[in-house]
Amino acid sequence: MPFVVSAIATVLLAILAILRHRVRSGGSGAHLIVQSGYAITPTPKMLAAERQDHEDVMRLLEAAIRSSGFFETEAIPLLLSKLRDGQEPFARVHTKVAFGGDEFLSVQEKRVLGLNTRMKYSREFISYFDPKCLKTIEPKSMLENMHLSAFHRVARKRDLVEFRSLGVKRVRIVPVGDARDCGKIKRFKKVYDINDLPELPLPGCTAPYCRCMYEPIIPK
Numbered sequence: 505m506p507f508v509v510s511a512i513a514t515v516l517l518a519i520l521a522i523l524r525h526r527v528r529s530g531g532s533g534a535h536l537i538v539q540s541g542y543a544i545t546p547t548p549k550m551l552a553a554e555r556q557d558h559e560d561v562m563r564l565l566e567a568a569i570r571s572s573g574f575f576e577t578e579a580i581p582l583l584l585s586k587l588r589d590g591q592e593p594f595a596r597v598h599t600k601v602a603f604g605g606d607e608f609l610s611v612q613e614k615r616v617l618g619l620n621t622r623m624k625y626s627r628e629f630i631s632y633f634d635p636k637c638l639k640t641i642e643p644k645s646m647l648e649n650m651h652l653s654a655f656h657r658v659a660r661k662r663d664l665v666e667f668r669s670l671g672v673k674r675v676r677i678v679p680v681g682d683a684r685d686c687g688k689i690k691r692f693k694k695v696y697d698i699n700d701l702p703e704l705p706l707p708g709c710t711a712p713y714c715r716c717m718y719e720p721i722i723p724k
Contacts, residue, residue: 546594554593557658562588564654574637574646583632587651597655599648603629619643645712653705653713660704660718667720673698674721686711695721 546554566584569575575583583602590601605626614621617630618639625643633643667675676695679685688706696702705714 551593553662557662558588558591558593560658560661561651561654564657565651568650568654569647572650574634574641574643575632576634579632597648597651599651602632602647603644605629649712652715656714657704663718664698664701667698667718670720672720675701675718676721677702677704678717678719680715680717684711684715686714686716689716 562584565587566580569580569583570577586602587599590598592598603626605628607627609617609619609625609627609630611621614623614625617635619625619630620642623642623644630638630643664675674695675698677689677692679689686706686709688708688710692702692706701718704716704718705711706716
């Protein structure tokens with residue numbers, strides 16, 4: 505009986521891990537939010553874990569932003585503050601909160617900066633970036649990919665902690681299974697000891713951000 509209970513818990517955990525990765529990154533599936541008034545009421549432990557995950561995501565995102573060289577150094581704290589304040593507990597990643605503003609660039613201004621003239625950019629959002637870099641990047645997708653990459657790194661770490669707490673010994677790396685999957689993952693579809701996993705994203709990953717997940721292996 506204890507084994508059956510453990511196996512059921514592991515299956516449920518795997519399902520929740522998949523939903524957490526897909527829903528918060530904007531994938532298909534229901535939009536799960538755990539808060540008062542919904543089907544699941546968060547416990548103090550859940551809330552504490554969510555706050556810690558959010559802070560870990562923001563730390564990784566800040567490191568990526570600062571190391572990229574694409575942003576105006578003095579504007580980074582304001583950008584991070586907007587992203588931090590705009591994130592709801594247990595909700596999907598909300599990078600778009602940084603895109604808004606009261607005034608928007610004209611077509612001519614976008615052309616001069618080297619931006620896509622068909623896209624809408626607020627002056628406030630573009631002010632976060634070093635103008636010299638705008639000819640080489642699409643700023644909205646670039647920032648969103650950074651944010652999603654940070655989220656998935658933290659989510660995978662949380663998954664492994666939960667798997668270990670349930671006594672999971674072996675896991676496999678699982679891609680999402682669509683055209684955006686990185687080609688590197690095809691060589692890593694095998695089972696690993698939970699303490700001997702390759703870190704994701706894999707070296708040489710060609711995806712905009714790694715969406716792969718760790719899936720627990722349930723003994724038969």
